[in-house]
Amino acid sequence: MSATQDIVAKLWKLCDVLRDDGVTYSEYVTELTFLLFLKMMAETGQERRIPEEYRWDTLARREGLDQLTHYKHLLTSLGDPEERDAEGKPKPAKDKLVLAIFENAQTRLRKPANLKSLTTAIEDLDWFDAREEGLGDLYEGLLQKNAEDxxxxxxxxxxxxxxxxxxxxxxxxxxxxxxxxxxxxxxxxxxxxxxxxxxxxxxxxxxxxxxxxxxxxxxxxxxxxxxxxxxxxxxxxxxxxxxxxxxxxxxxxxxxxxxxxxxxxxxxxxxxxxxxxxxxxxxxxxxxxxxxxxxxxxxxxxxxxxxxxxxxxxxxxxxxxxxxxxxxxxxxxxxxxxxxxxxxxxxxxxxxxxxxxxxxxxxxxxxxxxxxxxxxxxxxxxxxxxxxxxxxxxxxxxxxxxxxxxxxxxxxxxxxxxxxxxxxxxxxxxxxxxxxxxxxxxxxxxxxDGEEEAEDGLTDPDDITAAILGHLREATREIxxxxxxxxxxxxxxxxxxxxxx
CATH class of the missing domain: 3.40.50.150 (Vaccinia Virus protein VP39)
Structure with a gap:
């Protein structure tokens, strides 16, 4: 198994933990996108695009409720194009990509322990091999895993x-x-x-x-x-x-x-x-x-x-x-x-x-x-x-x-x-x-047309369910x-x- 495949498998497995927090599979990938973006900016030397107080290390080293509260504030702030400081003065303009990634961002995490599990797991990944194989391939692997489920x-x-x-x-x-x-x-x-x-x-x-x-x-x-x-x-x-x-x-x-x-x-x-x-x-x-x-x-x-x-x-x-x-x-x-x-x-x-x-x-x-x-x-x-x-x-x-x-x-x-x-x-x-x-x-x-033969050959329960649901969706669409x-x-x-x- 390549380093990329290993990382994707480890990250995807965490979704089972987060389901107790009411997080769906697609929401999990969105949640990972926020966290991985911060980490990947650090790994690729692009952290200058993010205000210092919202960078990966600042988030990852926090604990408990303090970390979750900071994370929620981070999401709101990075997606706000007109954020102001305590004196009401406009803060410096944010990077356009950062604004787009975090536009209307919000977290579905409710338990501080789950956020800590995510940040710790991301911190412990083999980022050297991931960079060597390509961070884009890693992220595409997550998207494919999400689609296959x-x-x-x-x-x-x-x-x-x-x-x-x-x-x-x-x-x-x-x-x-x-x-x-x-x-x-x-x-x-x-x-x-x-x-x-x-x-x-x-x-x-x-x-x-x-x-x-x-x-x-x-x-x-x-x-x-x-x-x-x-x-x-x-x-x-x-x-x-x-x-x-x-x-x-x-x-x-x-x-x-x-x-x-x-x-x-x-x-x-x-x-x-x-x-x-x-x-x-x-x-x-x-x-x-x-x-x-x-x-x-x-x-x-x-x-x-x-x-x-x-x-x-x-x-x-x-x-x-x-x-x-x-x-x-x-x-x-x-x-x-x-x-x-x-x-x-x-x-x-x-x-x-x-x-x-x-x-x-x-x-x-x-x-x-x-x-x-x-x-x-x-x-x-x-x-x-x-x-x-x-x-x-x-x-x-x-x-x-x-x-x-x-x-x-x-x-x-x-x-x-x-x-x-x-x-x-x-x-x-x-x-x-x-x-x-x-x-x-x-x-x-x-x-x-061997379609009927092919569908008779389905053996995996998920595949059979998907085929039935697909036919129902198509029938509904035609109606x-x-x-x-x-x-x-x-x-x-x-x-x-x-x-x-």
Whole structure:
């Protein structure tokens, strides 16, 4: 076991102790983020970013109620942009990252002994080996542990790392490109893209003057709606050496229209409908302006967010590929404005908190921003039919994507020479004419779907429970979407037509 794995296991085990204090798994990771941030600032020589009275040693050496009281005051103070001293004078401006990490921070710890257990355990970890292996890897390990645990429910925003890494290998992010994730979660796509660029460019050494600084500060744009998830995202990218633009915002409001255009967009947008059936509040939207379906709206954002010739890879549920009305209009927009060159049908069970069926769509924005007939054919790879029973007993691995990556080819825009494998194979080509005959339905399958076989093969109780809950969530989501669509028809709301950008 590596030092990083050992530390993650020790930290995660402490959660069992804290459950007596009413702390949930996700709350525990947030609590750890506050404490680890203070400790990691000390370990990396960046404590100057934190006022002296709130640094790690000042907290760790305290005992009992004094420590818990100081910790609560620390959280409030570090997240207050307008803190004043005893005389009412403004204190010096705080570091922007510190303010963002601790914004509206509060602790769920009630027992001083539990805080002392945490600070002592963190102090006793092997920080030398952790630094050698990478503090970012340590934190990512905690995020993955949280996502893998069915009780945490965090899998809804954690995309499996083997899938992220495969997508990054295929889309080939390059030095100097503007890369965006408009629904960043904990920042996994951006971290993986940066890691590839970092490793392929001599760890950013020897570049032209200012190029390395530009890469880590100006080339990454992230947006995340949920405040606690945004906090985890900030911590994750910071520990991976990224100082990009990570905003806490709703991309589906007009704020999202001001995100800079990107050369590459990688994302796994949230599934489902906007709360209360609300529509996207984007004045620049045309096709999805009248829908509460978030994944459809995010796809329109991504189409509009690419520069001419920009490329994207997006995880979407099946309904994006077959839904009628606004769904069909969006697919027409996608195939007209972009080259939708590849669809990967993913196996079920790879998202820990969701049993919905998902896909990855790969597309390239028209180089001349024209809006007609850009997609000549769509290649579909079926990784779902006959797939293993993914879960705790059979996790997703990098090698599971090897055949797909070989079929996809070496061109990130899907223009490598490809071979149609026929009705018995997993990779097939469908012309735009073929798709039009199908009513622009892109939910294309031809192999016998082994999903029922796969789910019968589940043996771990947590995996079985997750599969059942996933199906219930998806059924509920489809009912909600149907109700909202029927209400829209009663109000005379017709699906929006594809309009000019």
């Amino acid at each position: 069915k009780k945490s429910g965090a899998g809804q925003y954690f995309t499996p790392r083997p899938l992220i890494d495969s997508i990054v290998r295929l889309t080939k992010p390059q030095l100097g490109e503007r890369i965006q994730d408009p629904a960043a979660g904990t920042g996994g796509f951006i971290v993986a893209a940066h890691r590839r660029i970092y490793e392929e460019n001599n760890e950013l050494y020897g570049l032209a003057e200012g190029a390395a600084e530009k890469q880590i500060r100006d080339c990454y744009t992230l947006s995340e709606l949920v405040p606690d998830t945004h906090r985890l995202c900030l911590m994750n990218i910071m520990l991976h050496g990224i100082e990009g633009d990570a905003q806490s915002m709703d991309t589906l409001t007009d704020e999202g229209s001001h995100l800079p255009k990107a050369d590459l967009i990688l994302s796994n947008p949230p599934f489902g409908t906007k709360k209360g059936g609300g529509r996207p509040q984007r004045s620049d939207f045309s096709t999805t302006a009248g829908t509460s379906n978030k994944q459809l709206a995010f796809v329109e954002h991504i189409i509009r967010g690419l520069v001419p010739g920009g490329r994207a890879a997006v995880v979407v549920p099946d309904n994006v590929l077959f839904e009628d009305g606004t769904g069909r209009a969006l697919r027409q927009m996608l195939m007209n404005w972009c080259d939708l060159h590849t669809i990967l049908r993913l196996p079920t069970g790879i998202f820990y908190a969701q049993g919905v069926k998902t896909n990855v769509i790969f597309f390239t924005r028209n180089a001349d921003r024209s809006e007609s007939g850009w997609t000549e054919a769509v290649w579909v790879y079926d990784m779902r039919a006959g797939a293993p029973s993914y879960g705790k007993t059979r996790p997703l691995r990098a090698e599971d994507f090897a055949d797909f990556e070989a079929a996809f080819g070496d061109d990130p825009n899907g223009r490598a020479e490809r071979q149609d494998q026929g009705e018995e194979g997993r990779f097939r080509r469908f012309s735009r004419e073929d798709i039009e005959k199908r009513g622009d339905n892109l939910d294309i399958s031809w192999l016998r 909600e979407a149907l109700v909202l669509e029927l209400e829209g028809e009663e109000e005379g709301a017709a699906p929006a037509a594809v309009a000019a950008e």
